[in-house]
Amino acid sequence: MDPTASPSGEGALGCPEDSIRLVETCLQLFTVTDAQLQQIQAALLASMEQALQDPEGPASAVRMLPTYVGSIPHGTEQGDFVVLELGATGASLRVLWVTLTGTEGPRLEPRSQEFVIPQEVMLGPGQQLFDFAARCLCEFLDTLPLCQQPLQLGFSFSFPCHQTGLDKSTLISWTKGFWCSGMEGQDVVQMLRDAIRKQGAYSIDVVAVVNDTVGTMMGGQLGPGPCEVGLVVDTGTNACYMEEARHVAVLDEDRGRVCVSVEWGSFHDAGALGPLLTTFDHVLDHGSLNPGAQRFEKMIGGLYLGELVRLVLAHLTERRALFGGCPSPALLCPGSILLEHLAAMEDPSSGEAGAHVLLQDLGLSTGMVDAKLVQQVGWAVSTRAARLCAAALSAVLARLQRGRELQTLRVAVATGGQVFERLPRFLSVLRETVQLLAPQCEVSFTPSEDGGGRGVAVVTAVAARLAAHRRLLEETLAPFRLGHRELEAVQAQMRGAMSRGLHGEASSLRMLPTYVRATPDGSERGDFLALDLGGTNFRVLLVRVAAQGVRITNQVYSIPEGVTQGSGQQLFDHIVDCIVDFQRKQGLSGQSLPLGFTFSFPCQQLGLDQGILLNWTKGFKASDCEGQDVVKLLREAIHRRQAAKLNVVAIVNDTVGTMMSCGYEDSRCEVGLIVGTGTNACYMEELRNVAAVAGDSGHMCINMEWGAFGDDGSLDALSTSFDASVDQASINPGKQRFEKMISGMYLGEIVRHILLHLTQLGVLFRGQQTQSLQARDIFKTKFLSEIESDSLALRQVRAILEDLGLPLTSDDALMVLEVCQAVSQRAARLCGAGVAAVVEKIRENRGLEELSVSVGVDGTLYKLHPHFSSLVAATVRELAPRCTVTFLQSEDGSGKGAALVTAVACRLAQSTRV
Ligand code: G6P
Ligand code: BGC
Ligand code: BGC
16 A cells, blocks of 8 residues: 555656655654544553453553562662673663662762674574673673672563563563574573573672663652653663552562563554554564564664654655655665664754765765655654653553552653664653643653663662572571481481380480370270360360260360469469369369369379379479479369369370370370470380389380470580570570470470571561560461461461561561471471381381371361471371371360270279279
């Protein structure tokens, strides 16, 4: 189609007036009305908002790619950075050495070098392009007086990319004049790293990758408002801006802002843009490397403006409106008119001379009128570009305004790219048009410093700081990550300590006989009272064991901290008061039911109803109890309270109660495990192995009191400074070392100490020590369970942490999650090593190749934590492969087990009486 054909079909022209008319008619095609611009603005805004909500939308829409830049620069960044720019300015690549001096230091000019990329490299295999870039980089560095220090590099890569981290970015598609094979879908950072490594000359860490718009924005200066938009019109065109993170569907973020690269070059709305596309635009598109793509960019980008002018001039020559109808070979050759030619014609007064130069370059014979007309063509093409660019920028401004719900927006737009540098008119047209399209915005335009190089260095500085933080985090958490070897050593040490304990030799494991000789056989019957003291809750229970099963009624009573740490007499009086209250409420007053007492502390038992408290654990500290028979203390309190009708038959550790309770359901249950406030295990040992109890046949349940494992220093190699701090601050320093690495009473405290340390290192909470984190026990172990729950999004994790008054940044929440994971994983793995030692001992005791055994488990940490139980099981499989271990969670607490022990004792007592 001939865009300027007259209705009569007449082709040739005679006089200059005709030429002028024909040129004017042709240039009419490049006019875009204000109404059309408004339409484009609206369509682009709609496309942007759709892409924010649905990133998988149509390819003709803008892409709205989140970058990992979350804040505009503070100006505090410091250090030396290498910046490599690829893809912004056509066929060249730039390397810069940028020194950031923070807010105080003087501004230092960067050093830079530009390299022309050969055409065959731009169109060859991707690997070749990156090898070329790495070579240029080294060539540039060779000119600098560098010592052997590792260098930090920021990579400005100006093509649409999916970014998944500050240093991870996969290419979506090439644009502009690049078409390297095998690259789409590849991580461009990795490609660059590999290429640099191949060069071997320098140690360079590619810390960040950014789009040129981001570098431009980060290198912009403050205007009347913050610089929150980066606008590039270079070979191609694009913009980025700070979007509210909550509006970006692909991000799991509800706070803060994130820089989004609009990638408006791909915008192509049939309704709004379609009518504006001229034949010249279609011809240009067909002849491009990416036909059909980047239609908007092809009307604005510097790579295309000269070519559009050439197509128009060739057409007008063909129509004999110019050059006497004689084209030169150069005029017919694509790519012969460049942006610099347009630049030379820009100035209204000197531009005509520039047009002459161009025409001479093209080998065209010119008259004065021709030069003037050519200049007008140049203006028309660049004016359209500037106005379209203004419409797009106005859409971004409207989006900013809408996202922030502002009446008026004050913002600075950083500009970058050759089109701004070479065509000063472009910016004035742009500014004027933006004023028209976005009258409610106060926009200032500021050229980006050092062509965006400084901005890239700033992002690199931030990325380098984050990477350094990650290294410090990893270093801090490394001692918590126990490998197979370390766990095997723990298992072996535990086995040694078990056997020494059983033989009555010095050992951190006391291996206490419980006088429980058998697990229940199901024939137990009767009504029993039970007490359950030592876990989160103190409970009094009524347990009815009948042929149909066990029925339990229980009530939880609180024990004030003053009582757990007051006098023993006070504690036991309180316990008896609770029993009396319970009896009254249950209508049991006056009845003498046998009572089983779950007492979850280490006791030396001499019989079923005699237990000498060896020491308190888990924050209990009532005086005058250690070294005393707890059953006797209870009986004395009963006497004092004149509650004469209580008959204490058995004292049981919670591990034993749990084992018995689960054993009632599954006869293979021969191990009891608690991971709650404290931790401990018991199991059925061969009586012949128990030195403290006479007899060679049968079994006895042994309360290992494994919480004390390591109190002889055997775990010191695994213990961290955080464990030491928790231990030192506890009421029993040096005691219960294993328990302090595993159980609920301590994990939150370990996490708190790690968080304090990381804050001190500046890794967390911007290095600000907060009052709240100083408070002991503020970080409850239940937070670990909540934070590590898979169903919680990171934003909910943040809500939990914010409730604690911690001043979080978005990276902080993830780090805190990692700290929690490291601490709970170590706990679960250590616990698993302990269980492995126990089941292996049982297997060996019985001379079995394979053992199948069940473990009854209870405790809040084990039950509430989302991953603890599976990690314990996995560790046991890893360390005791010849044992098949089934974990049974106790449903009724160990009070039921205490009642069952009591039932067995009553049955035995009766049968001996008979
Ligand atoms: C059991 C018992 C408690 C025991 C507890 C451990 O079910 O009934 O006496 O001490 O579990 O869990 P906790 O998390 O409460 O310390
Ligand atoms: C690219 C953008 C880039 C722009 C300006 C476009 O072709 O797709 O990523 O920002 O050119 O260089
Ligand atoms: C106690 C054990 C108890 C464990 C679990 C430890 O502190 O010493 O007797 O079994 O906690 O409650």
